[in-house]
Amino acid sequence: MIKDKARKPIYLDYSSTTPIDARVAEKMIPFITEHFGNPASRSHSFGWTAEEAVEEARDEVAKLVNADPREIVWTSGATESNNLAIKGASHFYSTKGKHILTVATEHKCVIDSFRELEREGYTATYLEPEPNGLVDLEKFKKAIRPDTVLASVMFVNNEIGVIQDIEALGNVCREQKVIFHVDAAQATGKVDIDLEKLPVDLMSFSAHKTYGPKGIGALYVRRKPRIRIEAQMHGGGHERGMRSGTLATHQIVGMGEAFRIARIEMQLENERIRKLRDKLLHGLQDMEEVYVNGDLKHRIAHNLNISFNYVEGESLIMAVKDIAVSSGSACTSASLEPSYVLRALGRSDELAHSSIRFSIGRFTTEADVDFTIQLLKEKIYKLRELSPLWDMFKDGIDISKVEWAAH
Amino acid sequence: MAYSDKVLDHYENPRNVGTLDKDDPHVGTGMVGAPACGDVMKLQIKVSDDGVIEDAKFKTYGCGSAIASSSLVTEWLKGKTLDQASEIKNSAIAEELALPPVKIHCSVLAEDAIKSAIADLKSKQGKLN
Numbered sequence: 001m002i003k004d005k006a007r008k009p010i011y012l013d014y015s016s017t018t019p020i021d022a023r024v025a026e027k028m029i030p031f032i033t034e035h036f037g038n039p040a041s042r043s044h045s046f047g048w049t050a051e052e053a054v055e056e057a058r059d060e061v062a063k064l065v066n067a068d069p070r071e072i073v074w075t076s077g078a079t080e081s082n083n084l085a086i087k088g089a090s091h092f093y094s095t096k097g098k099h100i101l102t103v104a105t106e107h108k109c110v111i112d113s114f115r116e117l118e119r120e121g122y123t124a125t126y127l128e129p130e131p132n133g134l135v136d137l138e139k140f141k142k143a144i145r146p147d148t149v150l151a152s153v154m155f156v157n158n159e160i161g162v163i164q165d166i167e168a169l170g171n172v173c174r175e176q177k178v179i180f181h182v183d184a185a186q187a188t189g190k191v192d193i194d195l196e197k198l199p200v201d202l203m204s205f206s207a208h209k210t211y212g213p214k215g216i217g218a219l220y221v222r223r224k225p226r227i228r229i230e231a232q233m234h235g236g237g238h239e240r241g242m243r244s245g246t247l248a249t250h251q252i253v254g255m256g257e258a259f260r261i262a263r264i265e266m267q268l269e270n271e272r273i274r275k276l277r278d279k280l281l282h283g284l285q286d287m288e289e290v291y292v293n294g295d296l297k298h299r300i301a302h303n304l305n306i307s308f309n310y311v312e313g314e315s316l317i318m319a320v321k322d323i324a325v326s327s328g329s330a331c332t333s334a335s336l337e338p339s340y341v342l343r344a345l346g347r348s349d350e351l352a353h354s355s356i357r358f359s360i361g362r363f364t365t366e367a368d369v370d371f372t373i374q375l376l377k378e379k380i381y382k383l384r385e386l387s388p389l390w391d392m393f394k395d396g397i398d399i400s401k402v403e404w405a406a407h
Numbered sequence: 408m409a410y411s412d413k414v415l416d417h418y419e420n421p422r423n424v425g426t427l428d429k430d431d432p433h434v435g436t437g438m439v440g441a442p443a444c445g446d447v448m449k450l451q452i453k454v455s456d457d458g459v460i461e462d463a464k465f466k467t468y469g470c471g472s473a474i475a476s477s478s479l480v481t482e483w484l485k486g487k488t489l490d491q492a493s494e495i496k497n498s499a500i501a502e503e504l505a506l507p508p509v510k511i512h513c514s515v516l517a518e519d520a521i522k523s524a525i526a527d528l529k530s531k532q533g534k535l536n
Contacts, residue, residue: 315469388466
């Protein structure tokens, strides 16, 4: 009954992207057709209508994170926001020093922005997190040097869903006069963000992780105390000179509506999602030799990242094609290395390879979760029946002590 | 990742999964590969007194192609003499399953497993004689 090729896989990959909420799509459409004006056009009503919509959306984005709308800069997404924040602030304040600090488990676009700055002559530290994925405050403190100009830590990890203590890390940065950037692409609508309280200077947002459209994001740039960044995109001086380029009104309207819905519904939604996640966790934890990757307590309700020991990653992916999930296995990516995030937690290659990230969202049902538990149990059982390593484990043999002939 | 229909068939319905008594003097066991490399194959053959393979069983930890390669050789081994079995080449396995170049090592491993099982049987029987 699980083999029904006609059915679409069940979508459990909301951390990768989300569908646009129908209410969001509906609000976007008039701005593609009738209200097509350029929000920068000051001389006619087409421009004014578009500008009004853009500013309304800016208010909504600011409201979700309790910021001033004048602190919100539109970008093409979190990747651009992260690039703009990290490179823009490091460049602007380079007279202070050329050391930058981040965490080994950050998103690739943060890591790669750091690598780019290293090529320009900056020195970078990539702090290893604890085995539960969280940053140790003392180690963070120790990693800051007199010449540290900027630190960047993500709010919520995209692979394991752990939530960093942004307030504590930000306070350390304030004391040391280090600019603090936070990638919050995976956090909006999932954790409360209050930028009045949080000591954060720059924060990146994405629309499409929160039921908005792809291709639009924002960067929060604090006004008090004022943070300056060097623009990466030069042109008409849009967005107070920080990011030139004609604003994509329909995308911006979509992001505003998506963030408005998130603000109103997140509390109830997260409760519902947490119940589904816990059900999934309990269903899968029945099995032997399953390991949750990352801290369970400091984690968003939406994420479950689990390794199934003694099952090879690629065969696992073949087995679960009826659900749409991500894997830490190299086989799902262009590189041959298993997930660098799981490796940074100290997971072995084998466990990293046999990991699956389930991410639950707005449209996940209890039936989806029931199906997933049953599918996983059936397939893991089957693959372990096939696995000589499972037999050895059952016979009490320590596989790490066996002398294997490498090939 | 495109798998051939034959790989999918062996993966979905693996033949001859199981274990033979490794202490039986008529049984040869081969275990090749390493967990760190992502493939471990265990192949067992049971041979009659006149040197014909009566039964073959396997267990494999590995990708779909590794599972398919080992499943396929258990089918091929049954009824063959040890000499015929040792002539099975990895290229024949790769061809039968239409393995892409990145998966050729799975067929190599299957050939190694056959050789290892035969060697185990011969060393056991040598000790008996």
